Amino acid sequence: MYTLTGLKFKNPTILAAGILGTTGASLCRVAREGGAGGVVSKSIGPMPKTGHPNPSMVKFECGFLNAMGLPNPSYPSFLQELDIAKKDSGVPVIASIFGGNPAEFKEVAEGLLPAKPDAFELNVSCPHAEGYGAAVGSNPCLVEAITATVKETVNVPVWVKLTPNVSDITCIGSAAESGGADAVVAINTLKGMAIDIESGYPVLGNRSGGLSGKAVKPVAVKCVYDLYTALEIPVIGVGGMSSWQDAVEMMMAGAAAVQIGSAVYDRLDIFSEISKGIETFLQRKGYSDVKELIGLSHEMV
Amino acid sequence: MLPLNATIVRIDEESPSVRTFFFDFQFETMKPGQFVMVWVRGVDEVPMGLSSKNSITVQKVGEATSKLFELKEGNSFGLRGPFGKGFSLPSEGEKTLVIAGGVGAAPLAPYAEAARSAGSEVHTVLGARSADDLLFEKFFAETGEISISTDDGSKGTKGFVTDVLNSLDLSVYDKIAVCGPEIMMASVFRLLEDRKVLERSEFSLHRYFKCGIGVCGACCIDKSGLRVCRDGPVFSGVQLLNSELGKYTRDASGRRVKI
Numbered sequence: 064m065y066t067l068t069g070l071k072f073k074n075p076t077i078l079a080a081g082i083l084g085t086t087g088a089s090l091c092r093v094a095r096e097g098g099a100g101g102v103v104s105k106s107i108g109p110m111p112k113t114g115h116p117n118p119s120m121v122k123f124e125c126g127f128l129n130a131m132g133l134p135n136p137s138y139p140s141f142l143q144e145l146d147i148a149k150k151d152s153g154v155p156v157i158a159s160i161f162g163g164n165p166a167e168f169k170e171v172a173e174g175l176l177p178a179k180p181d182a183f184e185l186n187v188s189c190p191h192a193e194g195y196g197a198a199v200g201s202n203p204c205l206v207e208a209i210t211a212t213v214k215e216t217v218n219v220p221v222w223v224k225l226t227p228n229v230s231d232i233t234c235i236g237s238a239a240e241s242g243g244a245d246a247v248v249a250i251n252t253l254k255g256m257a258i259d260i261e262s263g264y265p266v267l268g269n270r271s272g273g274l275s276g277k278a279v280k281p282v283a284v285k286c287v288y289d290l291y292t293a294l295e296i297p298v299i300g301v302g303g304m305s306s307w308q309d310a311v312e313m314m315m316a317g318a319a320a321v322q323i324g325s326a327v328y329d330r331l332d333i334f335s336e337i338s339k340g341i342e343t344f345l346q347r348k349g350y351s352d353v354k355e356l357i358g359l360s361h362e363m364v
Numbered sequence: 365m366l367p368l369n370a371t372i373v374r375i376d377e378e379s380p381s382v383r384t385f386f387f388d389f390q391f392e393t394m395k396p397g398q399f400v401m402v403w404v405r406g407v408d409e410v411p412m413g414l415s416s417k418n419s420i421t422v423q424k425v426g427e428a429t430s431k432l433f434e435l436k437e438g439n440s441f442g443l444r445g446p447f448g449k450g451f452s453l454p455s456e457g458e459k460t461l462v463i464a465g466g467v468g469a470a471p472l473a474p475y476a477e478a479a480r481s482a483g484s485e486v487h488t489v490l491g492a493r494s495a496d497d498l499l500f501e502k503f504f505a506e507t508g509e510i511s512i513s514t515d516d517g518s519k520g521t522k523g524f525v526t527d528v529l530n531s532l533d534l535s536v537y538d539k540i541a542v543c544g545p546e547i548m549m550a551s552v553f554r555l556l557e558d559r560k561v562l563e564r565s566e567f568s569l570h571r572y573f574k575c576g577i578g579v580c581g582a583c584c585i586d587k588s589g590l591r592v593c594r595d596g597p598v599f600s601g602v603q604l605l606n607s608e609l610g611k612y613t614r615d616a617s618g619r620r621v622k623i
Contacts, residue, residue, distance in 0.1 A: 081580070082579055082580065082581065083579070083580070083581035083584065083589075083591075084581055085580070085581045085582055085584060085614070085618045086581065086584045086586065086589065086614075086618070088584060088585075088586045088587050088588065088589035089581045089584035089589040089591075090589075091589060092584075092588070092589030092590075093589075105581070105618070111617040111619060112617055113615070113616035113617050114574065114616060114617070116407070116408045116409075117401070117403075117408050117409035117410070117573075117574065117576075118367070118401065118403055118409040118442075118444075118576075119409075119574050119575055119580070120574070120575035120576070120577060120579060120580060121365070121366055121367075121444075122365060122577060123366075127579070129575065129580075131574060131575075131580060134574065134582065134616055134617050134618060135617060135618055136614075136617045136618040136619040137617070140618070140619045140620070141618075144618075257366065259366065259367060259369075259405070259442060261369035261440070261442075262369070262405050262440075262442075264405045264406060266366060266367065266442075268408065268409065324579075325579060327578070327579060328577060328578060328579050
């Protein structure tokens with residue numbers, strides 16, 4: 064067992080938001096078959112949204128570009144899915160939520176409380192949804208206000224997921240911490256774009272989107288490293304995690320746990336594979352606890 | 365992969381609302397039942413079953429397909445794929461039953477052909493609203509026996525494919541491949557379950573796809589959580605026991621919608 068923000072996880076690999084998280088059954092499958100230590104839902108908002116037109120995700124050698132556009136059934140319809148995940152997944156279930164302002168975040172958080180999510184993750188970082196996500200998450204005052212509002216509304220841990228598309232991510236991280244966040248999650252996708260040269264059309268239906276996968280890992284490692292230095296609260300590392308080596312590296316940068324997203328493309332049981340790989344590494348190196356890895360690189364000077 | 369540029373080399377009018385678009389390259393590794401994401405640039409990208417290694421057969425139903433119908437020979441669209449899991453092929457000497465309804469005949473045409481080539485005896489039950497809407501009738505007839513049903517009785521048995529299936533001994537078939545409108549597939553599913561041959565069957569499901577590559581989770585079905593785009597679109601009958609088949613689907617926002 065592994066404790067993070069007061070929650071007990073089977074292992075330090077957690078399903079990232081927006082991946083296989085639209086239905087309760089899917090979240091349960093990731094936990095049971097995939098071996099995830101915890102799962103984060105699709106980001107849920109105040110109103111049903113169909114998202115951007117397709118293509119909404121394309122794969123490159125180095126990663127993935129996506130612009131889903133926060134499709135979600137809204138909190139009233141998502142309650143039944145959250146119920147299923149809570150009942151059958153056997154792991155902590157974190158509800159990812161979004162809104163355009165503190166009042167909308169409060170409405171969604173309150174609306175999902177009856178399903179008793181184990182924590183909330185605030186999406187203030189989606190790079191391609193007008194008026195949401197990074198549109199609010201690049202403003203430190205708004206991030207602090209939203210975090211404080213949700214903290215007042217719920218009595219479970221609140222994580223804040225940060226965007227790397229800002230000049231200084233630690234400034235936004237500090238705002239979340241001042242608002243009372245129990246942890247920050249870094250990073251969301253990096254702004255990106257691809258163009259179909261046969262036609263000149265941007266490939267994504269939304270024209271541009273966010274980059275994830277292997278290509279963003281060094282960016283994520285640096286953001287986590289800096290946040291670990293700047294903040295007192297735990298940092299959860301996400302971005303390009305696709306092997307146990309990636310996870311160990313991220314933890315050495317300062318991550319208290321890792322989230323895994325795009326890498327489910329390769330295989331669903333990536334969570335079991337990474338958590339077993341971490342265990343084997345700890346034994347080989349003679350560490351008694353995974354916590355000894357967290358922030359280790361900061362001491363190596 | 366980024367979308368490949370597919371230039372239209374021929375358009376066949378199959379029925380008043382269905383056309384086959386042949387393009388200028390072949391998906392050599394295509395397994396019957398696999399799909400491609402068809403990108404109508406500037407509009408949308410939608411999944412389509414391949415009706416051959418170099419064609420898609422499309423029913424005009426929405427914005428993307430309407431725009432596709434405006435395209436002429438020499439025009440192009442984007443294609444990604446082939447994706448997903450196809451139908452499993454019979455072994456030599458095995459008997460295959462193909463059950464196709466409406467535009468569901470599209471991915472089953474190459475399947476019937478491949479089954480025949482594998483040395484299987486193929487029997488197709490082809491259903492449509494009327495004689496005009498029957499797809500690939502001649503093609504299926506060339507792969508083996510064919511039985512037809514039309515809702516209005518304009519050809520073959522008046523009624524549904526299940527009316528034809530009622531008079532067949534289903535225990536003789538080693539492989540049963542099904543694709544068609546969900547209500548039809550749900551009826552066939554119940555019938556195969558009653559006749560205790562469900563474990564020999566495979567069904568191709570249609571759900572709203574977002575990413576199309578198994579990452580986003582928009583197309584996951586209850587209660588298994590299986591992804592239609594990656595773990596399917598072809599599922600064994602057994603995988604679909606206690607599933608949402610015939611009950612509900614999800615719209616683009618993820619809300620459940622009754623079928």
